[in-house]
Amino acid sequence: MTAYRKISLTMLTVFILVYLLGAVFYIGQARHDVQRELIGVHGLADSLGSPGNLPASVVENMRHMRPLAGTASAAKAGDSVPSWFSSMIAGNVSFAPVNGWRIDPSDEAEEIWEGFLLISFSYAVGMVLCFAALYGSVRQGLRPLESLASGLEAVAGGKLTSRLPRQDIRELDALAGRFNTMAVALENEQKTVSLLLNELLQLQDRERSHIARVLHDDLGQYLTGIRAQARSWVYDPELDEQHKQQARDMAGHCETLQQHFRHLLQDLHPLVMEQLGLGSAIRHLTEQWQQLSGLDCRLDMDDRLPQLTDEQQTHLYRFLQEALNNISRHARASCATLAVAGNTQGLRVEIRDDGEGNDNLPEKAGLGLRSMRERARCLGGKVQFFSKAGEGTCICLAVPLPNSGSGSGGAL
Structure with missing residues (x-):
């Protein structure tokens, strides 16, 4: 799960909990206000008398009170409010008709419903803006981390010259500075190790060359002399056939030894490269x-x-x-x-x-x-x-x- 998704789910959970808690408090307070309002309207209906004694314009503009004769039309006035919301707002409070008036909380429920919709819409807009700001902040905060990950990947691939740029956020800038310090130290260490390995290889090649020259100039000459001496004994008339055969065997052994000797010299140092x-x-x-x-x-x-x-x-x-x-x-x-x-x-x-x-x-x-x-x-x-x-x-x-x-x- 990405960091933005994890933070978004956490924030969404918090927003939902806050919204539900606020809705509970809002409806509870609205319910209390409606009950208090209806009690006042009940007293007003008791003091006004019958609707027939009042002008028609006054009766039509009365709030929370409806003539008993207009019950059907009055019921239609609250159709825009969901029934579940009306029941939550009005509760189980009911008032008996007074002087031909019916106490109707639909006007108050409609006002509360409109306020609830307005608050919910404002809350939704605020939540969207918060998530947009969160996305921008997370992207801006992750960009240096992505740069750091790229730098670490480059270092792992052997590119020790990788460096991170300066960051606007102090903590991230300190992290980038430590990465650059680490990369510089690794680069210097690699240069030191490479220099030592190069010198070691050169020293190894020089030692091989020296050993090859010593073997060629000293031991090789001695071996050639022994072989020549053995060959000369083959033609010595004073030696019997047994000793001549021993001389031939010695010369053959010297020739075999010289062949292995040449392979060894070539392996130690390719003299042919210097010559040809x-x-x-x-x-x-x-x-x-x-x-x-x-x-x-x-x-x-x-x-x-x-x-x-x-x-x-x-x-x-x-x-x-x-x-x-x-x-x-x-x-x-x-x-x-x-x-x-x-x-x-x-x-x-x-x-x-x-x-x-x-x-x-x-x-x-x-x-x-x-x-x-x-x-x-x-x-x-x-x-x-x-x-x-x-x-x-x-x-x-x-x-x-x-x-x-x-x-x-x-x-x-």
Whole structure:
């Protein structure tokens, strides 16, 4: 039930009770006045004598007294007053005829009925005006609350820049001020958290890059040396066949270890992106993902992509890496499609799979999805997740780049 309807029902109940109580008091007082008036008229009839002794004009203009001979015409004089009202006004009071006069309260009842109608009409007009004023006041009072509800809805949707305007009513203005203070605090807190998360992601990427370089420059070289030494033992004439076979096995183990080592380095830091650009890194990522997951991945990518900073390229690469890893781990899919399109206005990425899907994917977001959302925020873009049970999942990333042009071939 709306606030206006609830207040209106309460006011209507009060108005009806007041009207009924006023009607009871009005009729009670009118009944008392009629009885007192009739007593006076009875005394007047006793002192006037018979109607036949008075002029006809005087008899016709007499109030509350009727000649007994004109009873039928006199009864018609009070037909405009409801009988139930007349009985309430006159009550059970009756007077015997006096000197040929009949005491008739119809004139007094008609006056009281007209007054009752006038008061009732005035009361109805006043009630209508009160309800109109109530409607205007409630609407004016609810408008700031509707604005507050819209502001809260915007804040719940992530729009922490929402602010409420100043209000004419002091209490509502104080409420709007507290809302604005809360929104400012939340916005500042979100900026702080976002800054910390961004710095954490950058630190994580730098640590990965550092570990990858150490593994590549130190351990990788040692592993290459061990493999070369084992290969040289195969051709050593002083070794028997058993030792040569052990050398071949060692070289094979070193080669297998180097393959896993390269996958680990690529996962830690895509060196190919530094050497050949973002496009080549994305192609290498899909190829490596197919090898490791055993799933098919169809890549549809523009030949020329918008120019991105090194930080943006890293965030985009990690975003795609996390999306593909989620497909291989959780989607139970047989294939995936990766589309990357760019123009002068920005970059659009779409990742689809034919897996089992999930109707409650946004609500069941794990660390991977939260990481993707944060990567999208760091890119200044927006990510959306569409998933339905039995129909797979689609992830759409839109990164607006209004000030960027098309990148050169070296950016791929």
